[in-house]
Amino acid sequence: MYNDRQYHQVIPRLQQIVEGSNEVSTANEARYILGLSYEKIEGHKDAIIMFSTYVRIEPEGQYAPESRESIQRLTRNYEQQFPSEESLETNIASLRTELTASPNSMPLQAGLADLIWKQGNYDEAGRLYFDLSRKYPDFKNNSMFTERIELQTGSSSYVVLSPAELQRRDIAKTPLRIINTTSFRTGRDRYTRTAKFYVVTGQVLNRSDQTLYGVEVTTTVYGFGSTVFDTATFRIGLLNPGETRAFSSRMSNFEDMNTITRFESTATYQK
Known part of the structure; x- marks a missing residue:
């Protein structure tokens, strides 16, 4: 393998x-x-x-x-x-010394901003990046800049795309997350003694700081070639901030359970 x-x-x-x-x-x-x-x-x-x-x-x-x-x-x-804290401190001190001799060096300033970013001082690094974008307009096209700084309308202000900010945006975009899913077969046909139902269970988590209404979990089971066998919806309703609720969906619309290749569960809410 x-x-x-x-x-x-x-x-x-x-x-x-x-x-x-x-x-x-x-x-x-x-x-x-x-x-x-x-x-x-x-x-x-x-x-x-x-x-x-x-x-x-x-x-x-x-x-x-x-x-x-x-x-x-x-x-x-x-x-x-993943440089160590000691290594970062040493390299930052070295770059600051070099910048004393060459204060207008764009590569040195960008290198310093990068190290300060890796150190976790995102606001300070953001100020350095923003200053660089104003001194050197072409720097706005630098991949390091575009991945870490978002210029606002008119380029007079900016947002630092720190890990916390990216997480906040991700939660705002997809506040619901499906976790801890599993599947199993249950129920026995009276004559063939084979399992009758394919069951998917799991939990849905509200990652946001807002109460969500009309929460539903839709589960779909697939066969070979992405053939849809069956779909079931589990209605949860209201879900408080940080709350986790369990769901379970039972499906039987297939000829042969052995041809089921995968399942997918997605969560939605009323916007």
């Missing part, structure tokens, strides 16, 4: 081998492949742990050289993507 690039499917199986195998070499080889799989899905921290464990158990093992190379490469990439 690893060679077929089915990384998400192979990871749980490899974890079972690591935890359950009595053969040290077998479990350790699984760790190495697990490290490769984590790397493919950009789980760099977990990949580093797997490769490091492999080398610790078998320092002269078959995959030890590749593991050491992967550890160095992934550690370097991880630190670039």
Whole structure:
């Protein structure tokens, strides 16, 4: 499955081998492949742990050289993507010193804003980005600027697109979220003794700070080729801010339950 690039499917199986195998070499080889799989899905921290464990158990093992190379490469990439607080402080101080000598350097100013953003000081970084956009109009087209700053009408004011602001907008756009879904078969035909109903259960969460009315959850079951077999609607009604309610939908409009490939549940409310 690893060679077929089915990384998400192979990871749980490899974890079972690591935890359950009595053969040290077998479990350790699984760790190495697990490290490769984590790397493919950009789980760099977990990949580093797997490769490091492999080398610790078998320092002269078959995959030890590749593991050491992967550890160095992934550690370097991880630190670039998620620099430590100490590293950020050092680099910020260095850039401020350089800017003292070259105060009009656009690359240095942009670099400083980027580091301050990564430090989590979004308002300060936003002011730097906005100042850059006024000094250098072309900077408004910079991807780093457009992803982090939203200019208002006339470009005289701006909104900082911090993680909190993006989350606020996401909640405003989709205040309802479906969570903890599962499906099972129930009911027995009197003659064939096969299951009669396909049941989907789960919960719907109101993520907003507003009371929502007319909340409904619609569940659809599909067959091969996205064929729609059946649809059911579960009516919840009023849902308070932060409240979670359970839903359950039972469907039977299909010839063969074994041909059901997936289900989807979506939540709506009265606007």
